[in-house]
Amino acid sequence: MVRGLLHTSNLPQLQNLIKRDPVSYKEEFLQQWNHYKSTRQIFQINPGEQPSHFRELVTFISQVAPFYPAETSEFPSHLSSLLLESYSSLSPDIRHSLLQNLVMLRNKGVITSFDLLKTLFPLLPRTTSSSLRAVIQKTILTDIKTANQRTKNHKLNRAVQAMLFGMVERGMDGAVMGDKGKLRSNPNTSAEGLSNSGDEAMWAVVLTKELWKKGVWNDAKSVAIVALGCFHPVTKVQSASLHFFLGNDEGSEDSDDESDGDTINVRSVEHKREIKKKTRGGDKKIRRILKTASKKQKRKNVGDTPNFPALQLLRDPQTFGEKLYDLLQKYDARFSLDHKILIMQLLARVTASHQLTVLGFYTYVLKYLTHHQLRAPAILAVLAQSAHALTPPDALTPAVRKLAHEFVHPGVGPEVVAAGLNAIREICRRQPWAMEDDMLGDLIAYRKSRDKGVMVAARGLLQLYREVNPGMLKRRERGKTASIGMSQGNQPTPFGYVEKPAADIEGLTLLEDHLRATHGEDWGSGDEEDEEEAWEGWEIESASSADSSDSGRWIDVESDGGDHLNFSESDGEDGKSGDKIRKDDEPPGAANRTSTLATTKILTPADFAMLNDLRIKAASKAVEDGGGTAAKRKLASLEATKKAASSGAADDTTAFISESDILGPRKKAKADYEERVASIARGREGREKFGSQKGKRRKETPSSSTNREKARNKPIMMIMGSKGVRGKKKQSLHEKQKRLRAHIERAKKAYH
Secondary structure (H helix, E strand, O other), X not given: OOHHHOOHHHHHHHHHHHHHOOOOOHHHHHHHHXXXXXXXXXXXXXXXXXXXXXXXXXXXXXXXXXXXXXXXXXXXXXXXXHHHHOOXXXXXXXXXXXXXXXXXXXXXXXXXXXXXXXHHHHHOOXXXXXXXXXXXXXXXXXXXXXXXOOOOOHHHHHXXXXXXXXXXXXXXXXXXXXXOOOOOOOOOOOXXXXXHXXXXXXXXXXXXXXXXXXXXXXXXXXXXXXXXHOOOOOHHHHHHHHHHHXXXXXXXXXXXXXXXXXXXXXXXXXXXXXXXXXXXXXXXXXXXXXXXXXXXXXHHHHOOOOOHHHHHOOOOHHHHHHHHHHHHHHOOOOOOHHHHHHHHHHHHHHHHHHOOOOXXXXXXXXXXXXXXXXXXXXXXHHHHHHOOOOOOHHHHHHHHHHHHHHHOOOOOXXXXXXXXXXXXXXXXXXXXHHOOHHHHHHHHHHHHOOOHHHHHHHXXXXXXHHHHOHHHXXXXXXXXXXXXXXXXXXXXXXXXXXXXXXXXXXXXXXXXXXXXXXXXXXXXXXXXXXXXXXXXXOOXXXXXXXXXXXXXXXXXXXXXXXXXOOOHHHHOHHHHHHHHHOOOOOOHHHOOOOOOHHHHOOOOHHHHHHHHHHHHHHXXXXXXXXXXXXXXXXXXXXXXXXHHHHOXXXXXXXXXXXXXXXXXXXXXXXXXXXXXXXXXHHHOOOOOOOOOHHHHHHHHOOOOOOHHHHXXXXXXXXXXXXXXXXXXXXXXXXHHHHHHHHHHHHHHHHHO
């Protein structure tokens, strides 16, 4: 082969030869390198002129750069400067090529991950191409995830988090624009600069949310980035940050395409597809629209699950809650109602999680407590969520009084009354001292209402105060259990009182008796293989499993054979106080003893599943033996807990209130078209098309059809001249009446 033939058109061949023998072909590489530098200088002088072979030169140098590190040491910085400084003047093909070559240099180890990310982060808010933006986002997420795959790359994570924090912080000096009315901006800041800072902060929040969802980042620094975004001047950034803590993906950049999922008419889309011309592109578009609508509906049915780890990792929850309230109060006129409800939801959940005290919020929310208020159930849920055991009753009493006056009176519908009673019950469940005696008597009087929702809500409020403070009820309303408890000297829990920690697991004696009955007296002497079998099928990989090789595993603890802790003596002398701690699902023989199973054996998930089944079985037996309404409520609670656990729901979700809890039980809504079609399809299962069950049964035994069935299938023109038809036409009125009476008599005999 002649080396003179190795010119620009032979770059792939020269690239192959250099990879085989870099030393021998160094001179040819330097020729191409000089050619690249001259082409780059021409481009810097005249950015509008972009040589056609520039992409091939850049790709060639990127491929062979690892073999000549000294000569190409400045090459990655050239590509970065071209992308960052001359981005607007580059053609889309050259932008994509430069980006691909930077990623190639990272994969070949020429540059570090941080060098690549320093270039990619500023490009996200600048690019207008959806395809290029998707490539950049995927590259960033993949690179950070790969760097943290084996162990946490703390150096890279700290550097990237500092970069993202700076992206959010750069736009914090602007004025809050709001999402209602005209856009407002700081006179010292241009609208274009504020928009760019908003896009930059938006991408910082979106990337942090994605890395959190993938389990790559799960520390307080990533939470601090999104927490700062909750106070950004751009409402779009605020909404995305708020939704992160509320536990859904709304408000993010990726969900913009799916924002119209609720308005998609599936029937209309399918009908248009049937009548229009069939094309492959049209089929893809229909599938994409239907998939978007399905995902939106599925997310709507599942509901929002609060992001508990993020709420717990807030560095200063009290200051965070106070700043949310200040934001809500200061810009009340600029925010729309939906955005204000988002802020109130987050404030309520932070308050409930950390038991904060933000007294001004209860005064602020009073103006929204009217029955004609838009999204009233959501506001009532927020108010109930914000109350907890350490909330001063004086701050909640005006809100409870306002709810009673606005929602619970004969001038509104039963749905409004039920919502008001449910909201009051949820508030008083968290802070019983917020209720007044005379008001309580008026509210529980609605338990005699004819509407089921109102009756259930009022009975729930009555049952609550029978348990927490029966002294506020009249004697005839207290019930048997509460009256006996008051006669024994039981007192309601005072304000600010913290209950003692539990000394035992509820119903653990049931599991101990079951294991002893199943395995005999030597049930606790199993070996390690039996323990591993008990854990098989129950292990779930946690999001933080990549932190270290030992995370998410149990540590084997050897028993020294000594005496274990015994809590049975804490019940008091002669076991007198043992009756007070007896559980509803325990048998009478297990009331005055505490199980030592938890101190002698590490309970596996299989053990807890068996414990739940035993508790349900004991509660069912208590109901059959006449345990009353208390036993029925206990059984319903255990069954609901088991159902939630089987569906994969977190146990902590019960601590948060949804709008359905405020609305209470309602009548079944009218089925839509899809539900009716599904019901019809279920009814046709196992049937032939257009065939009745009667015909199917007759076909099981061979037989001919009757003359009546044959007459049904005859054409109309064949029976028009028959005797039966002509005779009906000639009947008199008396004959018709006589025939009708005979038909009625036969019908009566058939039904009776």
